Amino acid sequence: MMTVLRDDLVKQLSRMLRVDQFNDYCPNGLQVEGAGTVRRIISGVTASQALIEAAIERQADTVLVHHGYFWKGEPAAVAGMKKQRLKLLLEHDINLLAYHLPLDAHAEFGNNVQLARVLDLPVSGELMKQNNQVMGLFADLDEAISGEQLASRLHEKLGRQALHIAPSANKTIKRIAWCTGGAQSYIHRAVDIGADAYISGEVSEPTFHTARELGIHYYAAGHHATERYGAKALGEWLAAEYDLVHEFVDIDNPV
Template sequence: MAVERKELLKHLDNLLQSHRIRDYCPNGLQVAGAEHISSIVTGVTASQALIDAAIERGADTILVHHGYFWKGEDERITGIKRERLKSLLANDINLIAYHLPLDMHPIYGNNAQLADVLGLQVDGPLDESDLSVPGNIGRLPRPMSGKEFRAWLGECLKREPLHIGEENDTIETIAWCTGGAQGYLQKAVNAGVDAFLTGEINEPAVHLARETGTHFFSAGHHATERYGAKALGEYLADEFPVDVEFIDIDNPV
């Protein structure tokens, strides 16, 4: 049992509306392998460890959120890029990647899936004036103190988050954007929510959070983006005659 690669890609491109989204990398097929797909490994990032796991399982396709060929990177095929591509090509493995389209999908996207994991209510987009910005605003499952929500994040994501803000403040409304979205903190401030959740944090964000009184939770780039590729793979397993396995190559960042 298998599906033709072109059929799978057409379905994914249509589902994720990748042609509508400007991105920092090519979305869809990044490295061509087998034309008939029967076994897919999904994961967050196309690291060498994920490729090795796919080879070990005899998979013919890898589907990830973080693929290759980012704008501004060294274009030469050297170092780890050479080794990764060598492994894919030698084993006839397709590499399929969706970056922003997978962040933004209302069902299988990273932000939608993170909301499901944390029990967050989605009220709307992070920036109503610019729908190309990923992320959402909404509400916690119930009002929680900063300390309680930090503990809830740690329990749900299996990772201790960083919290900037007063532990005893009550949090009801929240904005979130998975991954490295610390630059969107001002959008959360503009939206007037109590807190902002993302994967990473930088030095300016600490001061902005403190000076505006907006709670900032940094829960890990990888930890907040585990769920999109997994959910998309499960969907594909229901739609097509393929075996799909999510492999979590842990990353502390």
């Protein structure tokens, strides 16, 4: 088992994930500084207290997540929940590495590409680009499937029943678009590119009417469930690259 200098690892990740090219709602990279050397990484979706406790239990020196801290617009003071979390990290000298949009968009480790692998969907193109960064993808199937067939594939592959909103008129599916997390508002973009179905994590009240009226199947497959795979893939790659110990810890979240 090897170790790597934390600063070298952070630099490598910044380069790989092209962190400087994103205009994000949070800092990407080292959010909380802990030990100077890394040997044991815990990855997860969100840097919740439960994930930090799991890292402490496993004597990890580094936590790698998609959802870190310091979101634009949140109260800046270190109090309450934020104090509890930071206190645990600092007391145990644990690094917190967080990658938000760079880890959605990446061509290999991105949540969107990883979700395609889990769902066994080919990547045929991009849903859209924002500031030159890919936001979401789409797949063209060789043979059309029904709305129910896609629902059961999601259930089987993600281990969780998606909320399925079917369009008013019956419609089979050949083009499927998706964007992980809370990207339900991109349903309009999915309609624009001719998708028959759109998958994201969450759902809002208007999504129902949009799907019905614009004639597209919508699946709210879970914010957590659709974003479980990027941090995991990145952690596995780091472990192999630097000969480190890595474990993905899935703190279950029904949302």
